[in-house]
Amino acid sequence: MKIFDIVQLNFKQLIRDKKNLFFLLLFPAVFMLIFGIGFGDNVESDVDIAVINHDNASGVNLGNELVGVIKDFNSSENESLFTVHEVSSEDKAQKMLENGSVSTILIIPQGFTSDMGNNMSSLGEIVIKGNPIDADYGIGSSVISGIVSEFSKQIINKVAGQTIPEIELKYEDLNISSSSTFDLYAPGLIVFAILMTITVVASNVATEEESGMIKRLRLSKMKTRDYVLGNLISWSFVGVIQVIIMLLVAILVGFKWEGGIYTLFLACIVGIVTTFSSVAVALIIVALSKNAKQASSISPIIAVPLSFIAGAFIPLPDCVIATINNQQIQIYEILPWNQAITAIRQVLTYGQGLDAIVMNLIIILIMGIILLGISILLFNRKISREN
Structure with a gap:
């Protein structure tokens, strides 16, 4: 009582x-x-992406080179389009995606560099994750696709006498409703x-x-x-x-x-x-x-x-x-x-x-x-x- x-x-x-x-x-x-x-209705002026680079090659490291290209990519206003957050684990990147710190996750596989030297059937499969209804993810995934395509062509031109298909892109649209x-x-x-x-x-x-x-x-x-x-x-x-x-x-x-x-x-x-x-x-x-x-x-x-x-x-x-x-x-x-x-x-x-x-x-x-x-x-x- x-x-x-x-x-x-x-x-x-x-x-x-x-x-x-x-x-x-x-x-x-x-x-x-x-x-x-x-x-x-806020839309950021740049696109925040989380990059997990599993490529551990010593010396020439194509994973690092690709990350550098993405960092340096400029928009039409001659400003960096991407803000790149290099993270160590996919779990951490997933948390950043869920709390809105990033709109896109880019995963570079292990052995990304060595696959080229071994003349594999593919240079590797890069994974892009994000919310399909997020405008920033749409921009980011589209631009990254073009960057990766051009990057793979440059690699092919450097490798005389070998035939290496372009880098494969795997898109994983996540069920995240926030827009x-x-x-x-x-x-x-x-x-x-x-x-x-x-x-x-x-x-x-x-x-x-x-x-x-x-x-x-x-x-x-x-x-x-x-x-x-x-x-x-x-x-x-x-x-x-x-x-x-x-x-x-x-x-x-x-x-x-x-x-x-x-x-x-x-x-x-x-x-x-x-x-x-x-x-x-x-x-x-x-x-x-x-x-x-x-x-x-x-x-x-x-x-x-x-x-x-x-x-x-x-x-x-x-x-x-x-x-x-x-x-x-x-x-x-x-x-x-x-x-x-x-x-x-x-x-x-x-x-x-x-x-x-x-x-x-x-x-x-x-x-x-x-x-x-x-x-x-x-x-x-x-x-x-x-x-």
């Missing part, structure tokens, strides 16, 4: 406090509108709304503590974990509302929602478990603050930078801390909000199911439990000192 009372109290306070309602719902929605209008920059930004903005929960929860809890309400609740034999659980339940409902409202605003300005109600349900699940971490951070802020004013001032200083670090607004650079099973782990991937952005993008932007986000949910839950454990310990210690 005590937990239900906390849930009821939080909803009453939220409805009465127009300022907190603004920060939770309207403020993130305004961001969504701005990004939707600014990036909904605008905004489709990739929108999930990050949804998580930004959930991160703003930190500011409201910190303000509410600090005010309750300063007014003596928490002390009175503890006199009724309420434990700290009951208070935390009541906040988790109430703010998780708010997290679901945030996901739905932000999605509706995103659709209004051109977001292409994939997968229907099922993927919305999955996104709401992600929103709920991610809210746990936001509530935990808010409680930690209150536990470490001297008063309500300080907690209210510190919380946005924490929440806004976390939004950038988690990748809510811009693609994040490589910052590898470990490699597991040839999979590079970025330092920001330990943040539950970064995992939430990836998960929501998978379900709402790409229309994927539960199997695509299971690992993301596990990481979000693990980090949320760790943060909640820390918050309960610190918050309980502070309350005990004051008693």
Whole structure:
């Protein structure tokens, strides 16, 4: 019953406090509108491609030569058409394609150079991957096709007395539905709304503590974990509302929602478990603050930078801390909000199911439990000192 009372109290306070309602719902929605209008139909001036060069020949390396030709290729305005990202693994390139860092993947096979010397029936098979409805992929794959054709002719001319067919191109059209920059930004903005929960929860809890309400609740034999659980339940409902409202605003300005109600349900699940971490951070802020004013001032200083670090607004650079099973782990991937952005993008932007986000949910839950454990310990210690 005590937990239900906390849930009821939080909803009453939220409805009465127009300022907190603004920060939770309207403020993130305004961001969504701005990004939707600014990036909904955005087309980059150059084409970003990821190149995986498996050609390991020493001395003359045709794979390296081909990459150099692509880098130096100029558009009609005498500017480089391609921005080439040389990456070490296909998994990493696939991630870059999914998060919008690149539009095209080019894979040069192992033995690309040695095949010419061995007079094979083909100089090798180069793979081009991308989203068939992405305009940049259409431009990139078409231009690369011409570059590779001309490159193979030059090689043939250099090899006297040998007949080597042109390089074969294999196209793999990937089922990635996003066709605008905004489709990739929108999930990050949804998580930004959930991160703003930190500011409201910190303000509410600090005010309750300063007014003596928490002390009175503890006199009724309420434990700290009951208070935390009541906040988790109430703010998780708010997290679901945030996901739905932000999605509706995103659709209004051109977001292409994939997968229907099922993927919305999955996104709401992600929103709920991610809210746990936001509530935990808010409680930690209150536990470490001297008063309500300080907690209210510190919380946005924490929440806004976390939004950038988690990748809510811009693609994040490589910052590898470990490699597991040839999979590079970025330092920001330990943040539950970064995992939430990836998960929501998978379900709402790409229309994927539960199997695509299971690992993301596990990481979000693990980090949320760790943060909640820390918050309960610190918050309980502070309350005990004051008693």
